[in-house]
Every structure is written in structure tokens, then in C-alpha cells.
Amino acid sequence: xxxxxxxxxxxxxxxxxxxxxxxxxxxxxxxxxxxxxxxxxxxxxxxxxxxxxxxxxxxxxxxxxxxxxxxxxxxxxxxxxxxxxxxxxxxxxxxxxxxxxxxxxxxxxxxxxxxxxxxxxxxxxxxxxxxxxxxxxxxxxxxxxxxx
Amino acid sequence: xxxxxxxxxxxxxxxxxxxxxxxxxxxxxxxxxxxxxxxxxxxxxxxxxxxxxxxxxxxxxxxxxxxxxxxxxxxxxxxxxxxxxxxxxxxxxxxxxxxxxxxxxxxxxxxxxxxxxxxxxxxxxxxxxxxxxxxxxxxxxxxxxxxxxxxxxxxxxxxxxxxxxxxxxxxxxxxxxxxxxxxxxxxxxxxxxxxxxxxxxxxxxxxxxxxxxxxxxxxxxxxxxxxxxxxxxxxxxxxxxxxxxxxxxx
Numbered sequence: 001x002x003x004x005x006x007x008x009x010x011x012x013x014x015x016x017x018x019x020x021x022x023x024x025x026x027x028x029x030x031x032x033x034x035x036x037x038x039x040x041x042x043x044x045x046x047x048x049x050x051x052x053x054x055x056x057x058x059x060x061x062x063x064x065x066x067x068x069x070x071x072x073x074x075x076x077x078x079x080x081x082x083x084x085x086x087x088x089x090x091x092x093x094x095x096x097x098x099x100x101x102x103x104x105x106x107x108x109x110x111x112x113x114x115x116x117x118x119x120x121x122x123x124x125x126x127x128x129x130x131x132x133x134x135x136x137x138x139x140x141x142x143x144x145x146x147x148x
Numbered sequence: 149x150x151x152x153x154x155x156x157x158x159x160x161x162x163x164x165x166x167x168x169x170x171x172x173x174x175x176x177x178x179x180x181x182x183x184x185x186x187x188x189x190x191x192x193x194x195x196x197x198x199x200x201x202x203x204x205x206x207x208x209x210x211x212x213x214x215x216x217x218x219x220x221x222x223x224x225x226x227x228x229x230x231x232x233x234x235x236x237x238x239x240x241x242x243x244x245x246x247x248x249x250x251x252x253x254x255x256x257x258x259x260x261x262x263x264x265x266x267x268x269x270x271x272x273x274x275x276x277x278x279x280x281x282x283x284x285x286x287x288x289x290x291x292x293x294x295x296x297x298x299x300x301x302x303x304x305x306x307x308x309x310x311x312x313x314x315x316x317x318x319x320x321x322x323x324x325x326x327x328x329x330x331x332x333x334x335x336x337x338x339x340x341x342x343x344x345x346x347x348x349x350x351x352x353x354x355x356x357x358x359x360x361x362x363x364x365x366x367x368x369x370x371x372x373x374x375x376x377x378x379x380x381x382x383x384x385x386x387x388x389x390x391x392x393x394x395x396x397x398x
Contacts (some may be wrong), residue, residue, distance in 0.1 A: 030396035036373065037372050037373055037376060045369070045372075048333060048334055048376065049333075050331075050332065050333035050334070061333070063333075063334040063335075063368060063372075065364075065366075065368040065369055066365050066369065091369055093369075093370070106354065124330055128272050129272065129335065130365065130368070131272055131331075
């Protein structure tokens with residue numbers, strides 16, 4: 001019997017925010033607010049993500065330029081996927097706007113709420129040309145029904 | 149006919165009759181925007197005008213302390229490039245496409261060439277994206293064929309480039325749409341490089357793509373916010389229809 005890892009309060013909170021955003025998006029048709037894809041104070045970038053599901057799997061593709069395969073830290077729970085990946089060199093950007101200050105980013109980080117319950121232990125991933133593809137098999141509940 | 153144009157193209161410089169006009173606007177993999185930006189820089193093209201409308205988002209680009217329209221036109225010799233760093237709202241696509249087509253017709257532009265991506269699910273496995281072409285007239289198709297560009301034989305086009313192609317057909321303005329195999333949701337400089345190499349053959353240009361490929365990662369990081377907004381637009385336009393099984397064509 002596999003032992004379930006207890007979630008931290010931060011993980012629970014992130015999941016909760018993810019659910020609220022999802023419900024809001026379904027009801028209103030738009031994301032609740034447009035957050036930029038970076039957090040300047042934490043020097044973090046939020047990667048672009050593409051997600052779709054088949055009958056058996058959830059497939060998540062993540063754009064990770066400047067990242068080395070060996071630096072990727074990926075973890076999954078039954079309904080979240082968390083990615084952390086430091087970049088191999090600091091990404092410098094001249095910010096637009098009145099301050100014109102230069103900003104630096106050190107890593108990509110994002111927690112993704114999945115559209116189905118998955119089996120984290122059977123999750124597999126591959127990385128090519130700075131793009132990470134994660135395949136998360138869905139947990140199938142139910143009984144087989146024989147059709148007579 | 150509806151959708152009468154409230155869009156104006158303001159010229160800063162005269163463009164040559166017979167010129168070819170490239171269009172690079174946000175769509176699949178930002179292929180057109182990345183390609184257009186590289187072409188403008190490589191050929192040191194000068195700003196020749198801009199597109200003005202009350203319908204475009206309330207955005208002004210400030211560059212070197214000078215306010216500019218977000219939809220601009222560049223020129224060098226017989227080549228014109230129209231490009232933008234904003235996502236065109238779905239409700240403006242028709243009027244903008246119609247205005248571009250009318251302007252091109254008025255100015256005697258020989259061909260409008262749309263540069264875009266073709267969402268390809270197995271893009272990760274493809275080293276060098278293939279470029280396909282669609283021509284609006286027999287002459288345009290002949291040009292594609294002579295340049296050895298694979299024809300896009302069957303399928304759907306959805307979005308701004310589809311509207312532009314349709315408007316060109318209505319106005320009898322020759323149009324070629326080039327589509328490079330690309331990531332649907334991520335900026336794809338590799339696909340843009342393939343499009344530029346195809347243009348080199350089609351228009352007898354000599355634009356080096358080495359620098360574009362060297363800077364691919366930097367471009368992918370810088371283009372993320374535009375890609376995110378483009379993703380939202382592509383969802384609203386039901387771009388996914390391009391990947392659905394073909395219907396019955398009689």
C-alpha cells in the first residue's frame with residue numbers, strides 16, 4: 001500500500017486558488033484577472049503551458065527555454081502538477097515603462113491544476129529542445145460492465 | 149456589405165506600385181510576427197506608415213520617446229511589411245483585413261503574402277518545419293509551384309489570415325498564405341526561420357536566419373506575454389477546427 005504524502009498548507013492553498021480560478025473561468029468565460037507571466041520580486045517566470053486530455057491521459061506541455069533537463073524538478077499529486085526549473089544563465093530584460101530598469105530572472109515555477117484525477121506514480125515526462133511534455137495517466141474508478 | 153471600414157492606413161512614405169507586402173500578425177506560434185520582425189531588422193527597413201482605427205485596443209507603443217501605432221508598415225525597395233505586437237480583437241479582424249486589402253489594391257501591391265504557422269501536434273519530433281502555401285489565384289499558385297513550395301491541398305484556415313485571404317479573393321487581390329509547421333501554443337522561432345528561407349526562394353531574397361536561430365531561446369522568453377494573449381484569441385476563434393477531421397467537400 002502506497003503511503004500518501006501529506007500536503008503542506010501552501011499546496012492546499014495553491015490548489016484552492018486554482019479551483020476558484022477554474023470555476024470563475026467556467027462561469028464567466030474569462031480568467032478572473034490577468035496576472036503577468038513573471039514575478040519580478042521573486043525573479044521567477046511562469047512558463048507557458050498547453051494542456052489537453054484524452055480518454056485515459058492528461059497531457060501537459062511546458063515551454064522552458066534556457067533550462068537544462070537535469071535541473072527540472074517536477075512533482076505531481078492527484079490533481080496538480082508542479083514544475084520548478086532554474087535557468088542555466090540569468091535572463092536579463094530591460095523592462096518597458098517609466099522606470100526602464102533591468103530585471104533578472106533565475107527560474108521558472110508554476111503549479112498547474114489538472115482537469116482530472118491522475119495517478120502520480122505512473123506519470124512520465126520527456127524533454128526536448130526546451131519543451132517538457134508530461135503524460136499523466138488518469139485514475140480510472142468503476143467496474144467493467146459486461147454488455148450482453 | 150456591412151463592416152464598412154473605420155480603419156485608415158496612414159502613409160509616411162510612398163510605396164512602389166508592384167511591391168510585395170508581407171503580413172505578420174499574432175497567430176499560431178507567433179510565426180508571422182517573429183519572421184516579420186527579423187525581416188524588418190535584417191533589411192534595415194524604414195517605417196512607411198501605420199494603421200489607425202478607433203476599433204483597435206487603446207494601446208500606443210512608445211519607442212525612443214516617440215509614440216507609435218501598434219500596427220505599423222515598413223518598407224524597403226519592392227518589399228513592404230505590415231506587422232503588429234498586439235493581438236487583434238476578434239470583432240476587428242474583418243474590417244482590418246478589408247482595409248489592408250483595399251489599400252493594397254489602391255497602391256498596386258502585386259501580392260499580399262501572409263506568414264503564419266500550421267499547428268502541428270508532433271512539432272517536437274520535427275527538426276526542420278515544412279512550409280506549405282495557399283494561393284488565391286492561378287498565378288499565385290503557379291508562383292508557389294515554381295518555387296517548389298508544397299501546396300496546402302486540403303484543410304481549414306481559421307482566423308485573421310483566413311479573413312485576409314477571403315477579402316483578397318473578393319477584391320481580386322492576389323494573396324499567398326505561407327504556413328510553417330509550428331507549435332500552436334508556444335513561440336516558434338524555428339518555424340519562422342523556415343518561412344524566411346521559403347521567402348528567400350519565392351522572392352529571391354537573401355535573409356540570413358542564423359541570428360534568428362541563435363536567439364531562439366531569448367525570443368521565446370520575450371514573446372511569452374504576446375503568446376499568452378494570442379492563445380486566448382485562438383481559443384475564442386475556435387482555431388482548433390484546423391486540426392479536426394475534414395468534413396465533406398463536394
